Amino acid sequence: MKILERAGEQPFVSPQEAARIGALEAAQIGDWELDLATNIMRRSALHDRCFGYRSSPAIWGYQEFIDHLHPDDRDAVEASYATGKALVTQMEIECRVIWPDKSVHWIWWKGRFYPDEQGHSVRVAGIVGEITARKLHEDQIALYSLITQKITTPVILTDLLGKITWVNAPFETLSGYALVEVLGRKPGDVLQGPETDKNTIRLMHEALAKAQGFAVEVLNYRKDGQIYWQHLKVDPVLDHQGVITGFLALQTDVTERKRFEALLWRNANYDTLTELPNRRLFWDRLEQEVRHAQRTGKLVALFYLDIDRFKEINDLFGHEIGDQLLIEVAKRINACVRGSDTVARLGGDEFTIILPQLEALNDGERIAQKILASLTQPFYFDQLRVEVSASIGIALYPNDSPTTQQLVNNADQAMYMAKTHGRNQFCYFTPSMQIRAQERLHMGVDLRQALKPDQLRVFFQPIICMASGKIVKAEALLRWQHPVQGLIEPAIFIPLAEELGLIGDIGEWVFREAATWAAEFSRQGQPNFQVSVNMSPLQFARQMGERSWPRQLQEMGLPCKQISVEITESALLQDSRLVIDTLREYRDAGMEIALDDFGTGYSSMSYLVKFGIDYLKIDQSFVRDMAHKNSRTIAETIIVMGHKLGLKVIAEGVETAEQMHILMQAGCDYVQGYLFSAALPPEEFGRMLVADRCAG
Numbered sequence: 194m195k196i197l198e199r200a201g202e203q204p205f206v207s208p209q210e211a212a213r214i215g216a217l218e219a220a221q222i223g224d225w226e227l228d229l230a231t232n233i234m235r236r237s238a239l240h241d242r243c244f245g246y247r248s249s250p251a252i253w254g255y256q257e258f259i260d261h262l263h264p265d266d267r268d269a270v271e272a273s274y275a276t277g278k279a280l281v282t283q284m285e286i287e288c289r290v291i292w293p294d295k296s297v298h299w300i301w302w303k304g305r306f307y308p309d310e311q312g313h314s315v316r317v318a319g320i321v322g323e324i325t326a327r328k329l330h331e332d333q334i335a336l337y338s339l340i341t342q343k344i345t346t347p348v349i350l351t352d353l354l355g356k357i358t359w360v361n362a363p364f365e366t367l368s369g370y371a372l373v374e375v376l377g378r379k380p381g382d383v384l385q386g387p388e389t390d391k392n393t394i395r396l397m398h399e400a401l402a403k404a405q406g407f408a409v410e411v412l413n414y415r416k417d418g419q420i421y422w423q424h425l426k427v428d429p430v431l432d433h434q435g436v437i438t439g440f441l442a443l444q445t446d447v448t449e450r451k452r453f454e455a456l457l458w459r460n461a462n463y464d465t466l467t468e469l470p471n472r473r474l475f476w477d478r479l480e481q482e483v484r485h486a487q488r489t490g491k492l493v494a495l496f497y498l499d500i501d502r503f504k505e506i507n508d509l510f511g512h513e514i515g516d517q518l519l520i521e522v523a524k525r526i527n528a529c530v531r532g533s534d535t536v537a538r539l540g541g542d543e544f545t546i547i548l549p550q551l552e553a554l555n556d557g558e559r560i561a562q563k564i565l566a567s568l569t570q571p572f573y574f575d576q577l578r579v580e581v582s583a584s585i586g587i588a589l590y591p592n593d594s595p596t597t598q599q600l601v602n603n604a605d606q607a608m609y610m611a612k613t614h615g616r617n618q619f620c621y622f623t624p625s626m627q628i629r630a631q632e633r634l635h636m637g638v639d640l641r642q643a644l645k646p647d648q649l650r651v652f653f654q655p656i657i658c659m660a661s662g663k664i665v666k667a668e669a670l671l672r673w674q675h676p677v678q679g680l681i682e683p684a685i686f687i688p689l690a691e692e693l694g695l696i697g698d699i700g701e702w703v704f705r706e707a708a709t710w711a712a713e714f715s716r717q718g719q720p721n722f723q724v725s726v727n728m729s730p731l732q733f734a735r736q737m738g739e740r741s742w743p744r745q746l747q748e749m750g751l752p753c754k755q756i757s758v759e760i761t762e763s764a765l766l767q768d769s770r771l772v773i774d775t776l777r778e779y780r781d782a783g784m785e786i787a788l789d790d791f792g793t794g795y796s797s798m799s800y801l802v803k804f805g806i807d808y809l810k811i812d813q814s815f816v817r818d819m820a821h822k823n824s825r826t827i828a829e830t831i832i833v834m835g836h837k838l839g840l841k842v843i844a845e846g847v848e849t850a851e852q853m854h855i856l857m858q859a860g861c862d863y864v865q866g867y868l869f870s871a872a873l874p875p876e877e878f879g880r881m882l883v884a885d886r887c888a889g
């Protein structure tokens with residue numbers, strides 16, 4: 194039995210006192226007494242044990258008692274004490290105390306004030322007991338009741354080892370697992386997050402080991418195997434001493450939100466039509482592959498692919514077919530490359546292909562050839578057969594281009610070259626292309642000046658009548674005498690003029706020159722000599738009203754028959770009122786219309802009648818390849834069909850006697866080409882015309 198110690202006094206214990214102490218010891222209850230006048234607190238050993246002392250410390254007064262309380266509980270204790278003292282009554286409170294080893298414990302503390310004769314409190318005495326274990330139990334019960342009753346989101350409770358000790362009903366509903374099925378198991382084992390989540394889960398465990406909360410979004414499986422996204426917020430569960438007793442995981446099903454986010458991401462990164470990566474994702478991947486190549490020292494090849502004459506397909510068959518074609522093209526390109534390559538659609542009919550980790554140059558070349566071959570196979574949409582080809586530009590990192598931007602520009606340049614070299618082919622980027630690209634830029638600036646200081650000239654190329662062998666017409670062909678670069682071909686600057694919106698002014702000038710010279714050639718002895726003028730599809734917009742060509746011819750006093758207009762199939766494909774009305778006005782006035790480069794586009798025969806075409810000009814490419822059976826058949830068929838529709842046929846680009854012979858046999862009406870003469874300056878052409886007339 195422990196004897197109460199009273200500071201500085203010999204212990205004296207009466208039998209009643211001894212019995213009381215015995216009872217308190219048995220109940221593990223300490224007692225205490227405070228003299229308000231002296232502020233000396235008498236405490237039993239059991240009292241001090243409730244405050245964490247094995248042997249009792251020095252003298253305590255009221256303040257020492259308060260100092261040992263948990264700071265959060267001090268106000269409540271002091272208030273209760275003050276009330277008890279003022280009313281000379283009892284007080285009782287449950288509060289936390291902090292032990293010397295800093296651990297926190299719950300005590301139950303009860304006291305009663307005793308008055309002096311005047312009725313003022315002079316003494317307070319009471320008992321104290323530790324109730325930590327009970328509180329812990331209550332904590333647990335409170336937690337369980339909280340998660341079972343109050344929390345409507347799914348909750349998992351685990352012990353320190355992460356084994357499930359409790360789940361609530363919403364969790365059962367969400368996961369499909371009943372409490373009994375998951376008790377004692379680890380959440381990860383039950384919900385089987387996929388492999389990709391492993392790292393996240395590891396990070397979570399690390400955080401939890403440091404008693405930090407952690408929130409993640411992971412993929413889980415329901416009991417029925419369905420997948421769902423959950424936002425998981427895990428917090429350690431601390432007891433009143435701050436010791437972790439387990440973990441509480443709050444789950445929120447965020448599947449819908451995730452689905453929406455995924456949709457947004459797809460929208461931002463993928464082309465909705467072809468489902469290929471879009472421009473944005475393409476740049477991301479390209480940067481990534483280039484960085485990778487910097488480390489591995491391998492090559493990255495970039496293809497820039499453009500479908501040839503895609504606009505015509507769109508115009509001719511409608512956008513729906515155009516769209517379907519793009520989808521099929523995307524599939525075919527994808528089928529030609531490896532899984533690690535990226536095929537992206539930049540927009541319109543432009544695709545890019547990133548081939549990372551190339552070992553050798555010809556790897557890329559082989560793939561380019563494969564793609565081109567695959568795309569030239571016909572596409573079928575219901576009954577419709579569509580044939581296309583594509584042009585590919587190839588640029589290499591790091592060989593050609595130190596930066597990704599440069600790489601893309603270069604591949605684009607190379608693609609442009611593939612187009613100008615006749616399409617359906619691939620072309621490597623070369624440094625000279627870059628120079629050419631820069632030249633093109635400067636040329637644009639110069640071209641704006643070209644009209645003013647008389648740099649443009651119209652040349653004339655004779656067109657010979659097959660039957661008579663005489664020059665009966667001429668084609669006006671534009672030349673640009675550049676002050677520094679010399680003579681520039683129209684194939685280079687006409688597309689540029691179209692792009693820059695200069696073709697209208699230039700075309701007007703050509704027309705007036707051609708008309709003036711047509712009058713001159715007639716005066717020189719070839720009455721009603723006809724000159725044909727090339728007209729870009731973009732020029733139609735200018736043709737209405739006052740300044741229309743028939744009006745201008747009237748003003749000049751030149752019969753309209755002396756001018757024929759060469760248009761291309763793409764102009765007809767616009768099929769707009771403007772084109773129809775303009776061509777009708779020409780015809781009504783007596784001008785003639787020729788369809789240039791026939792056979793290379795998508796003209797259908799019905800157009801020829803609808804637009805009242807007078808001449809078909811067989812494209813040079815068929816004439817050039819006439820030794821090949823295919824081209825020859827095409828040329829011959831054009832002649833036969835043209836005649837059936839009442840049209841005259843002109844063959845362009847005739848260079849050899851053999852070609853001439855074949856065309857003659859096929860019944861071609863007119864020929865034009867270097868075999869007779871290239872385009873000549875007007876004065877020279879005039880002399881040639883006179884000589885030709887004199888010759889017979």
Ligand code: C2E
Nearest residue numbers: 670671683684687703727728729846847848865866867868
């Ligand atoms: P195009 O209308 O098909 O003109 C025929 C082209 O073939 C001309 O090239 C001509 O010089 C060339 N050529 C003629 N005979 C032969 C031959 O035997 N062999 C070969 N290899 N070529 C031959 P050019 O003058 O370079 O013109 C190219 C294109 O530029 C023209 O093709 C036409 O589409 C366009 N163009 C020329 N002048 C004008 C113009 O004033 N306005 C518009 N909008 N376009 C023009």
Ligand code: MG
Nearest residue numbers: 668727759789
């Ligand atoms: Mg022409």
Ligand code: MG
Nearest residue numbers: 789790810845
């Ligand atoms: Mg032509």
